Amino acid sequence: SQQGEEDPQALSIQEGENATMNCSYKTSINNLQWYRQNSGRGLVHLILIRSNEREKHSGRLRVTLDTSKKSSSLLITASRAADTASYFCATLGSGSRLTFGEGTQLTVNP
Amino acid sequence: DVKVTQSSRYLVKRTGEKVFLECVQDMDHENMFWYRQDPGLGLRLIYFSYDVKMKEKGDIPEGYSVSREKKERFSLILESASTNQTSMYLCASSPTLDRGLYEQYFGPGTRLTVT
Numbered sequence: 001s002q003q004g005e006e007d008p009q010a011l012s013i014q015e016g017e018n019a020t021m022n023c024s025y026k027t028s029i030n031n032l033q034w035y036r037q038n039s040g041r042g043l044v045h046l047i048l049i050r051s052n053e054r055e056k057h058s059g060r061l062r063v064t065l066d067t068s069k070k071s072s073s074l075l076i077t078a079s080r081a082a083d084t085a086s087y088f089c090a091t092l093g094s095g096s097r098l099t100f101g102e103g104t105q106l107t108v109n110p
Numbered sequence: 111d112v113k114v115t116q117s118s119r120y121l122v123k124r125t126g127e128k129v130f131l132e133c134v135q136d137m138d139h140e141n142m143f144w145y146r147q148d149p150g151l152g153l154r155l156i157y158f159s160y161d162v163k164m165k166e167k168g169d170i171p172e173g174y175s176v177s178r179e180k181k182e183r184f185s186l187i188l189e190s191a192s193t194n195q196t197s198m199y200l201c202a203s204s205p206t207l208d209r210g211l212y213e214q215y216f217g218p219g220t221r222l223t224v225t
Contacts, residue, residue, distance in 0.1 A: 033213060042114070042200055042216035043153075088152070092212050096141050096160065096204060097168075102152035 006089055006104040014109050019076040021104040023089030024069075030092045032065055034074050037086045037103070046087075047074075079108045113137075114217040116201050122223045129188040131220050133201030141204045142184035143214065144168075144176065146197040153200065159184055191224045198222075 007022045023032070031050045035043040049056045049065045049072065056063045062075040076083055086105050090098040117132035133142065143158040145168075155168030157176040165176050173195060177185045184203075188195055198221050202214040 031212075035214075035216075040198075040219070040221070042218045043202075043214075045213045045215070048213055090214075096206075096212050097155065097158065098212060098214060100145075100153040102150065 006087070006101045008104060009102070010105045010107070012107040012109065013079055015079060015081055017079055017108075019079050019083070019106055019108070021074045021087050021089075021106070023072045023074070023101055025072075025089075025091045025099075026070065027091075027093055029067075030094070032063075032072050033090045033092070033098065034061075034063060034072075035088045035090060035100075037088065039085070043088065076106075079106075081108050081110045084108045114201060114203055114215050116199075116217040116220050118220050119218060120221050120223075122225065123188075123191050124225055125192060127188075127191050127224075129191050129222065129224075131186040131188075131199055131201075131222070133184045133186070133203075133217055134182050135184075135203040135215070136182065137203065137205070137215070138181065139203035139215075140181070140206045141212070142178065143202040143204075144174075144184065144186045145200045145202065146170070146195075147200055147219075148197050156186065191222075193224050196222060196224045 033048045034046045037043045047058045049063050060077045065072045086103040088103045090100045114135045144156045145153040159165045159178045175187045200219050201217040204212050204214045
């Protein structure tokens with residue numbers, strides 16, 4: 001079952017703008033992860049946030065987690081054309097399985 | 111850097127053929143996974159493996175089997191390929207919980223077309 005659900009499904013912005021993507025999930029989690037997928041390629045891990053963390057930064061990425069609302073957001077600041085990709089959230093519950101959402105397609109126009 | 115490789119980027123097979131998709135990782139990870147990715151459905155887990163010779167069904171195992179004879183290699187087998195198995199297949203690996211937090215490392219994917 002798809003626990004993570006990303007919103008919006010597609011986002012188009014201009015270079016230099018910020019991009020925000022949201023993820024909602026249904027059950028309790030150990031951590032939540034964000035991945036990027038360039039067209040026709042495999043997924044690349046971007047950032048992980050544990051269930052006891054509220055915010056995490058990595059370069060131009062900022063992730064927040066609200067476990068009371070079962071939601072997370074990924075902010076990409078000062079976007080570049082190279083950020084054009086699909087972005088997926090994935091939740092880790094018990095065990096080693098990740099459950100992925102359907103992704104947000106981000107297009108950054110030069 | 112962790113490297114996960116898949117045997118083919120593109121594959122075209124006929125209905126009824128037996129198809130082998132191979133995945134190899136070089137980081138001594140215990141866990142390996144096979145997903146398929148379809149438009150509008152995201153990634154769906156087919157099978158995964160915690161260790162050599164161990165396998166667990168994922169969400170959509172029907173029509174597939176797997177083999178893990180060596181720690182670094184995880185094979186996905188389509189016993190009799192059908193057109194509804196046309197998809198992008200992604201392999202991933204991850205370390206155990208006490209060495210990581212199940213961050214997964216993905217291969218480049220195999221786009222399989224069954225005609």
